[in-house]
Amino acid sequence: MQNRIQELEEIARQIRIDILTMIYKAGDGHPGASLSVTDLITALYFEVMNIDPANPQKPDRDRFILSKGHACPALYAALARRGFFSRDELPGLRSLNSMLQGHPDMNKTPGIDSTSGSLGNGISIGLGMVLAARLTGYDYYTYVITGDGELQEGVVWEAATAAAKYKAGRLIVLVDNNGLQSSGPVEEVSGLYPILPKWEAFGWHCQEIDGHSFEQILPALQKARDCTDRPSLILAHTVKGCGVPFMIGDNSWHKRVPTAEEYQQAMRILGGPCS
Template sequence: MSLTPDRVKFLEQKCRQFRIDLINLLHDIQTGHPGGSLSCTEILTTLYFEKMNINPKNFKSADRDRFILSKGHAAPMLYIILAEMGFFPKEELKSLRQINSRLQGHPCAEKTPGVELSTGPLGLGISAAVGMAAVAKADKTENFIYALMGDGEIQEGIVWEAAMAASKYKLDNLIAIIDNNGVQLDGTIEEIMPLGILKDKWQAFGWHVLESDGHDIKEFSNTIDAAKLLKHKPIAIIAHTIKGKGISFMEGKNEWHGKAIGDEEYAKALSELGGEH
């Protein structure tokens, strides 16, 4: 069902607040990954607040949807959203990447409420998601497995081994989303390892492929709805995004993959987002 204008506005306001929360948090602790967290804000917000059957009450239910953050460095934004949903207290966010914290630099399923799988090694998340989708198929469970990957991540060979397996077993309950922001740790995708035409690649591996503006909540929501209707093949959504989205001096800049936010940068970022110190 298409989102109403009021619902879109509500989710957009959530995204703005989550960006402010992220900048406040990462400036306070002087560590973390801003660029990739900002590029997937609308994706995560739409999935968790609109599309997925996941909440603190049903997290142990076999028929819940499952979300895997395969691009594990975007953990700060995932944690902000999980805290907003009530998986753990918001005050705990300040412990991000601190000694003995439940909120590690990359997601840890053993320690962090709401995290399905420990991720960080690139390609691990989509590979495990294939296994989860296969089990759900065998058990005839009516749910979806979502995996969010970075475009730099899909340079890894393990991703394509997983893609072949998903196609072989016709896992139409698996929706892989590529955060296609064109930038990775050391530079642009084109500079480091060009990916060519992504749509053609995923189709050649036997997947349905959809494309969407990853920052347009209504369009992305409609794309998820369309993905759920496709049968007999796994689904890849190429979400076109901007690394560092929402903060002018971070947008499209690889140095903001994991750079600490200084005081002047912090003030400028909050001013652009309409937040307060």
């Protein structure tokens, strides 16, 4: 177990290098959120999910929806490292002939189960996928990563009530609770907090973890998987810009491209190539 956790930490480190390299080379993208979801995505794609890069459409695969689609550099890096497509695609991010759109596109990129990026919609699409599993006789899980700011969208709560009604076990929502949104701290922008009691009141199975600790992420995902009679939510406390100290606490990194100097500094910290 300890070895495996070290392996996952190493994969996450490489993904963080890929994220910043993609954004630096593309000259566009959202580094802060990509870095905050990296460990959650690493756990799902390298440890938990039943997927097959050689057969990305296999019907019984687990589904994943990145509701906060702007964090897609993390997902693209994970998919490439997992073998869904070549890592040579990564620098094409957001460019005209690339398979890697500015936000996830299920028809352009192998391994993407749902188009996303318009905030708030992932949970309800995930609910549809869970209901589809019942009708098609599969027992796959559907994972959704949503931001905390994104929970301000009304459709999130429409999905919360409907998933409770349908006792949608196998729907597992991870909240990337990094505390920041585009215009500032979530607690200043809205009256969203506290988050967990709201979902508990809606009848969801709820857990709270450190979203950068594989020691906590993996058991929480296992507990969520074991709870098949109601939907699960994992409130994962994360840090926007995690892994790159000079990005932490500076929300300009929500959407910002590192300068050459900043990029090299980040690579020195992460142990990546400096050019």
